[in-house]
Amino acid sequence: MTVAAPARFDLDAPVLDHRPVAPGIHELTVEAPGVAAAARPGQFCMLAPAAADARDPLLRRPLSIHRVADGGRVVFLYRVVGRGTALLAARRPGDLVRVLGPLGRGFTPGAGPAVLVGGGMGIAPLLFLAERLPAGHGHAVVLGARTAAELPGLDRFEAAGHRLLVATEDGSLGEKGLVTGILEGLLEEAAGGDGPALFACGPWPMLRAVREAAAAKRLPLQVSLETRMACGVGLCLGCAVPRPSGEGYHHVCREGPVFDAEAVSWEAPPP
Amino acid sequence: MTVAAPARFDLDAPVLDHRPVAPGIHELTVEAPGVAAAARPGQFCMLAPAAADARDPLLRRPLSIHRVADGGRVVFLYRVVGRGTALLAARRPGDLVRVLGPLGRGFTPGAGPAVLVGGGMGIAPLLFLAERLPAGHGHAVVLGARTAAELPGLDRFEAAGHRLLVATEDGSLGEKGLVTGILEGLLEEAAGGDGPALFACGPWPMLRAVREAAAAKRLPLQVSLETRMACGVGLCLGCAVPRPSGEGYHHVCREGPVFDAEAVSWEAPPP
Amino acid sequence: MKTPNLAVEIGPLRLENPVLLASGTCGYGAELADLVDLDAVGGIVAKGISLEPMPGNPPPRTVETPCGLLNAIGLENVGLQAFLDEKLPRLRRFRARVIVNILGSRPEDYAALAERLDGAGGVDAVEVNISCPNVKAGGAAFGTDPAAAAAVTRAVRRVTRLPVIVKLSPNVTDVTEIARAVEAAGADAVSLINTLLGMAVDLEARRPALSTVFGGLSGPAVKPVALRMVWQVSRAVGIPVIGIGGIASARDALEFLVAGAAAVQVGTATLVRPGTAVEVIRGIRDYLAARGLSAPADLRCP
Amino acid sequence: MKTPNLAVEIGPLRLENPVLLASGTCGYGAELADLVDLDAVGGIVAKGISLEPMPGNPPPRTVETPCGLLNAIGLENVGLQAFLDEKLPRLRRFRARVIVNILGSRPEDYAALAERLDGAGGVDAVEVNISCPNVKAGGAAFGTDPAAAAAVTRAVRRVTRLPVIVKLSPNVTDVTEIARAVEAAGADAVSLINTLLGMAVDLEARRPALSTVFGGLSGPAVKPVALRMVWQVSRAVGIPVIGIGGIASARDALEFLVAGAAAVQVGTATLVRPGTAVEVIRGIRDYLAARGLSAPADLRCP
Ligand SMILES: Cc1cc2nc3c(=O)[nH]c(=O)nc-3n(C[C@H](O)[C@H](O)[C@H](O)COP(=O)(O)OP(=O)(O)OC[C@H]3O[C@@H](n4cnc5c(N)ncnc54)[C@H](O)[C@@H]3O)c2cc1C
Ligand SMILES: Cc1cc2nc3c(=O)[nH]c(=O)nc-3n(C[C@H](O)[C@H](O)[C@H](O)COP(=O)(O)OP(=O)(O)OC[C@H]3O[C@@H](n4cnc5c(N)ncnc54)[C@H](O)[C@@H]3O)c2cc1C
Ligand SMILES: Cc1cc2nc3c(=O)[nH]c(=O)nc-3n(C[C@H](O)[C@H](O)[C@H](O)COP(=O)(O)O)c2cc1C
Ligand SMILES: Cc1cc2nc3c(=O)[nH]c(=O)nc-3n(C[C@H](O)[C@H](O)[C@H](O)COP(=O)(O)O)c2cc1C
Ligand code: FES
Numbered sequence A, B: 001m002t003v004a005a006p007a008r009f010d011l012d013a014p015v016l017d018h019r020p021v022a023p024g025i026h027e028l029t030v031e032a033p034g035v036a037a038a039a040r041p042g043q044f045c046m047l048a049p050a051a052a053d054a055r056d057p058l059l060r061r062p063l064s065i066h067r068v069a070d071g072g073r074v075v076f077l078y079r080v081v082g083r084g085t086a087l088l089a090a091r092r093p094g095d096l097v098r099v100l101g102p103l104g105r106g107f108t109p110g111a112g113p114a115v116l117v118g119g120g121m122g123i124a125p126l127l128f129l130a131e132r133l134p135a136g137h138g139h140a141v142v143l144g145a146r147t148a149a150e151l152p153g154l155d156r157f158e159a160a161g162h163r164l165l166v167a168t169e170d171g172s173l174g175e176k177g178l179v180t181g182i183l184e185g186l187l188e189e190a191a192g193g194d195g196p197a198l199f200a201c202g203p204w205p206m207l208r209a210v211r212e213a214a215a216a217k218r219l220p221l222q223v224s225l226e227t228r229m230a231c232g233v234g235l236c237l238g239c240a241v242p243r244p245s246g247e248g249y250h251h252v253c254r255e256g257p258v259f260d261a262e263a264v265s266w267e268a269p270p271p
Numbered sequence C, D: 001m002k003t004p005n006l007a008v009e010i011g012p013l014r015l016e017n018p019v020l021l022a023s024g025t026c027g028y029g030a031e032l033a034d035l036v037d038l039d040a041v042g043g044i045v046a047k048g049i050s051l052e053p054m055p056g057n058p059p060p061r062t063v064e065t066p067c068g069l070l071n072a073i074g075l076e077n078v079g080l081q082a083f084l085d086e087k088l089p090r091l092r093r094f095r096a097r098v099i100v101n102i103l104g105s106r107p108e109d110y111a112a113l114a115e116r117l118d119g120a121g122g123v124d125a126v127e128v129n130i131s132c133p134n135v136k137a138g139g140a141a142f143g144t145d146p147a148a149a150a151a152v153t154r155a156v157r158r159v160t161r162l163p164v165i166v167k168l169s170p171n172v173t174d175v176t177e178i179a180r181a182v183e184a185a186g187a188d189a190v191s192l193i194n195t196l197l198g199m200a201v202d203l204e205a206r207r208p209a210l211s212t213v214f215g216g217l218s219g220p221a222v223k224p225v226a227l228r229m230v231w232q233v234s235r236a237v238g239i240p241v242i243g244i245g246g247i248a249s250a251r252d253a254l255e256f257l258v259a260g261a262a263a264v265q266v267g268t269a270t271l272v273r274p275g276t277a278v279e280v281i282r283g284i285r286d287y288l289a290a291r292g293l294s295a296p297a298d299l300r301c302p
């Protein structure tokens, strides 16, 4: 498939807002108009605090685009895991963040109904997709987390206007259990018609379970994969995931992070 | 000479105050009661922003103790030169700074009158000495800088109660010229008596000029030396300056930074 | 004040300025054409190519280290034919000189690559990566043995009149010995360093962090080793030296020029900030101009 | 949950825990006794001593590098006699084991040092620094030649029954070759790495930043190279391996244990934060306890 090379930008973006939205989870808003205009759901950016001589941590960190908003705003939703995200979390409004993006191939929804399935921080890119899908077209969003406190931004998902179903492992919100339970039910309801297209992002076991459910009903599925990314821009070749054929590798930052489920090797260890 | 090992502390000290006091020059106040109680004029501390995993810059930076004050306050006066001092300058009240000190051998004033001579950031440790010397004992302080704007803290020097003489290279304050000009005049006035003891801190050319003036009049002189310091605590042996005899080296962080002028090799290149 | 002239000669290769993009960090050029002005850099050293395509290593292939990056990409590349057919046509249209980095497991491989590139239009030089395992010698890298390094150099020298730059491995007791051997064997220049052999540990899993256990260390962490080797080699051989290793700013590049490099390559820094090489060129120009120096060579410490 | 037992055996040397202070970063112990609990560390490796006192190199002797430190101290030390008379008496009173690091320019020097230390009470082991220039071999370090390294090891082995730890240089093509040679020559253990040979440039002055041009690189920057060499050597010899290089936290130390080290040394980190070694010990204990592991050796990756 040949596509005109999408625009990518590398800039020092001012922080407009930065707030914790759940224990250990932050929402970061920067001003990056070029990125906001070019961004497609499922794409990501490579971020680092702007500091001229900073050499350690050396690499930027990949974060999905959570949503874009008026005024050139690009919003990220992320959990503080290690040094890189901890340093980002310390950036205050007015500080600068180096943003390189938008990167990668995002979700390509078709004409029919879509079911978005997200777990853990995998919900981050799904809001952007949900907001770009028109309401009233039979789309549905299924989100899961360990507990209610780790489902930030539910109000925005609701505002996107699609059917919203939630599962928490401890039952503190929505159904008790995993998203796959809810998904099974949804797919049963839709049985007999063409069936929706599925779009999933989340931990590897969740993706595998969604893929099994999709394969059983022969539904198309696109998944967003995560690998370690040194560059995020297609230069280092580090972000390899095996092809199902056993011949060679995909590169998640340029052929992905969104892949057709059939292009993914499901036997391989989690990336 | 055997002296009981002086107390040294290594702590994360909270910043109480941090303000620019001249172009590129900042005054940092931290709370470090042990350091404040043990500190002697001429000693220094090794400082770094407190950040658990910070590895670059790797080393702490040496700064003289500018003064101590009630409540366990330790005050530093420093110019932003490179990365280390730039990162320190970003620390706000409430932030923590790792402080290791007080370190080194400071000034040892005698019973008679003293003349303190400082140039550039060499004035920093001299305030502490000036505040510890009792007023009305014939002490004098001679300070020099390129221009008036680079003589921060003059009000405190005045408050110390000694005769205060200032020289600026551009004449914007006090005498136009170098401190050595003022010093010559002072020493002429004192000719015929025992003569004061001199205590100098500043750029190497200034120290050499003061030493010549002191030697010409056979006056005792103590100088504070500056070298690159990896550790500041006597472990690495990096802070070497040659001995006059040509045999071996002094170590500035433990035998200094204050030395009798006679123990210094004045022919060597500047440390 | 004279305007500095940034042009440098690397043997028969003339560069408009002394800054190149290092192999493995700039793809085949087109991958970063939207982020970097490829008409502004002095040269592009393409991702190393082998006769046949290579798929590379299983993941994990990269891990961050203190001020550095460990990579075990495994020389993944499209192979010579696809390079000639698909990559070179686009690469040669940029103003930057095109240096093709070649790799193999036997001297004959290197020679075959060089011969085909010699005939291909648009190639300005070859850079010979001798940090590859010498299959006939039990897998030790060519670049760790002077005789093997010389054999590869000679094999390439015989089949091409293109400028031949031999890229040295730092994982040796005496890099000057290797440098002298490849100079005698006909290299027009040497470039150094390639990556330092290193390792990282995945503590949670209690095993190596990379699938292949070892990987190549690059980035600011290696700069002191790279500078030392550039100093040593530039005083051991008469051919020009291209300095590589942790360059992330104009100051870093200038340090390599002082140490004896005639030109420099920017590698890992491009992965972190694609615009680095162009900033380095600007910084070198500004630095020379501010001091009234006319050329990069003026910085070299005697 | 079992309480972990941190005691380790390095051949005949028993340490109460696997963390030592590295030579050159802890003086002769007393210098940091007020800042570090020297009863808590497993061992102290004293600043390297030579038969005669050495004054060290002219300044500048140190320069900061990305995540690292370059030093050209020049082996300044008080000499054997002053060590025995003035330093050892205080050093032996701490609970930590006393390891005396020795250096020389000929195998006979090392033997003379080892013999005197053998008779001195309070010395628990010698660590043989073979990264010194072999004067008879044109100045190349003993540690870059297996035969020279073995000769020094044998000379020391013959005159002492103290545990002999040979400290390896990383500036070699094949560190396992050196390790096997010193194992065969009678070393009880090896410690690695010593510093990497590097250089920095004073750009304003346009010359090297250190008076001796080259210096030794240490600190977090070198950790990936040190881990790789510990992995290689621990699989090449049967004697225990002590890991050194960039350890600044318990996590770093644990990575070395996974890689195959039986114990570790903390060097540059002590210069930056004297309390580091004690924190490392606490962190190792907590890590093992939290996972129900009983000893440091349980971490080793098979
Ligand atoms: C395409 C993509 C999109 C992502 N989007 C989001 C998001 O929207 N929200 C969010 O919370 N997280 C997201 N992640 C994961 C996020 O990048 C990591 O949590 C983050 O890099 C951890 O960095 P750290 O320095 O805090 O942790 P450390 O563990 O200190 O990181 C060390 C190194 O490992 C890498 N690393 C560690 N964990 C991961 C991981 N899970 N994935 C990739 N690299 C990792 C880091 O980038 C870094 O190079 C995304 C990852 C990818 C690949
Ligand atoms: C005992 C002593 C007391 C000092 N007291 C003061 C003071 O009160 N106020 C003040 O402004 N400055 C003082 N200095 C100088 C101060 O330490 C340096 O300006 C500072 O280290 C520069 O660090 P940087 O990272 O900002 O600059 P960089 O140039 O980035 O530093 C790089 C390295 O060089 C070292 N370095 C650079 N310049 C100097 C220097 N002049 N002296 C010593 N090391 C240097 C740094 O410590 C660091 O390790 C003192 C120095 C010493 C040795
Ligand atoms: C991801 C990656 C891939 C590389 N691929 C190659 C390669 O194919 N051929 C080669 O000779 N060097 C390769 N290198 C080495 C670089 O060209 C360079 O020598 C090294 O990274 C040191 O420079 P730096 O510190 O500026 O990155 C690669 C380096 C990295 C980081
Ligand atoms: C200032 C300094 C002095 C050193 N002196 C010696 C020495 O005398 N003998 C020796 O064998 N190693 C010496 N070393 C090397 C260290 O013991 C250690 O091997 C090296 O620094 C790597 O460990 P690190 O990264 O934890 O510092 C010295 C290192 C430094 C930084
Ligand atoms: S992360 Fe570098 S190519 Fe994908």
Ligand code: FES
Pocket: B228, B229, B230, B231, B232, B233, B234, B235, B236, B237, B238, B239, B251, B252, B253, B254
């Ligand atoms: S700075 Fe380390 S001993 Fe003085």
